[in-house]
Each structure stands twice: as structure tokens, then as C-alpha cells.
Amino acid sequence: MPVLRLASAVLLSLVLVSLDAAAWERGSVQSFASLPPGAPNPEGIAADSQGNIYVTGFGPTTPQGATGPGYVFVLGQNGKLLRTLRPAISSNALLGIAVHPDGDLLVVDFGQSQVLRVDPRSGAASIFMTVPPPVPPAAHGLNDITLDRAGNVYVSDSFEGTIWTTGPAGGLATPWKTDALLTTTGFPPFGANGLQFNSDESALFVANTGNDTVVRIANDAARAATVFTHAINGADGLLIDEHDNVWVCANQADEIVVVDPSGKAIAKLGDFEGACGKARRWASCSPPAWCEWRAGFT
């Protein structure tokens, strides 16, 4: 019996150690900025060399954003709203955004299946990239955007399962890669989404929202696509750091999942803290924190 007890204790301690090793330190999520009342839902985000933050609005579900033109909000490093751009030729459904090497903004106009070049100060816009008409019953779903070091532009198409590309000057895009791994029958009903090259540009990594995957596409002549990792709940925007870790917005899990170059999760950051925020868990939470969070709700 003592031997059995000892074995049980050892086993239990191993389980506890294992559980402890698997716990995530989720970090502290801060509120950076609030958009003006009635603003459309914030979707794309980019930063310029001065640290200004640009945020696109996805408006179809909001009264103020029900019709075009769309919104691009410009925020300073302190979170203050510097100005609101209204690109005149845009629809109300703007998604991915990137900064062109010449300083202009490149904005994916989901509603009009094109990419706009937008002056970051005036909001003056022109068409930067178009795509060929879809073959019915297919439809375009242009979503996110990235650039390589040469300034070539790549845009994900969530519905056609395609990565479109064009040169630094824009124009009619050509398909860089079309693959079933970039489509989805899942929910949310968006396939290819956030995308970025790794540090040596040997591969393009693409989130597939409806499939909960990240797809790796080799940047060589064959451009073979493989699933890099599974089970990121609503894989949306992504970025790749200098160590080739992939940071992915899990839009249905309210967290950021960081995976290492092998595809293993090494961090899960943030969470939804509820309508009452941490005040629900911490009775000593100060009233301002409570009020700040509550201000975002009815």
C-alpha cells in the first residue's frame, strides 16, 4: 500500500507540474484608442515610420457606415484621433491596409474588389490594383494585404482562395497562388486572410479563418501550399517577428496565438474580459477602469 501511495503521489505531482508548464501568461491588454461614436467596426491596421496608426472601418453593420465612402482613422502614438480620412471613391467595407514604400496607404476595398492608393493626409484616393472579373458563380473577397521587400504587393482573396499580386506601381493583378487550402466551407465564412512573408522571404504564411489554419506557401517556382498549423480559432490577421514566430489573431477565441517556426504554440495572449472587465474578478478594481470598459457598451 505505501508503495501505491508513493506512486500515486509521484504521478499526481507529475500531472501538476505538467499542468503548470501548460499554463499561459496572457499579458495585460491595454485600451489604446476609442473610435468616434457611430464609427464602423475597426478591421485593418497599419503603422507608418513615425508610429502613427491607421485603422480601416468595416461599415455594413453600422448605421454611420451603411454607405460609402469608407473610413480610415489616423491615430497618434498617444491614441488620440488625429484625423479621419474618407476616400471618396471607396465603398463602406474597407479591410486590409498597408503603407506603400512611397508613404501612401494601400487600402483593400472589399466592397469594390480593388485596392486603393490613399494619401495619408488628405484621404485623396485613386485605384491602385484591380483584379480580373470572377468567373460565376465565384465572387471576389479581397481581404488583407502585404508587401515583399521589393515592394511587390500581395492581396488575399477569401472567397476564391487566391493570393493576388501586382508590382510596386499597381495595375491589374495576377494570381500568385490559388489553392483549396486557401478556401473554406467553415465559419466565419472567410478563407485566406492575414498574410506575411517570413524573414528570408522563403515562404508566405496565410491565415485561413474558416478553417482555423495557417497555410505556408513556399516562395519558389512550385509554390507548394501546406498547412503550417491547425486549430487557431478564427485565424485572422497575422504578423511574423524577427525570429519567424507567427502571431495570429484568433478572432473567435479573443486572443493572439503565437506559434514558433515548427508550428507549436508558445504563447496565448489576451482574452475577452467581459462587460465588467476585471472588476468582475477583482473587487478592488478602481471605478475608472470599470467605467472605461463600460463606456464601450450600452
Next chain:
Amino acid sequence: MGFLFPASLVRVEGWIYVTNLSLDLRAFGGQTVDSQWAAQVTTHTISRIRARIPR
């Protein structure tokens, strides 16, 4: 205040900035665990978190 339907992220120096899309996907044909929370949002927000991987 946390994340609600985090959609896109960008790194600026030591921070990751994240859009809270807060989209009620019932408008697109599906109930999700966050739908009713998203429907309550009246002011949309951008969050940020340290660009640090806990060790």
C-alpha cells in the same frame, strides 16, 4: 479591457496594436459565442499588448 473579435495586428516598437472588430456575425448568417457581446458595443476600440512572449 481585453479583446473582442481581434481582427488585425501591427507591431510598433515594443507593442502589438490590435483592432477589436467586435462583429456580430448573426448579420452574416451565424451565431457565435461573441455575437451578443458584439451587439452591445457602441464604441469601437483599439487595444495594445506588449510584444513579449512570456518565458
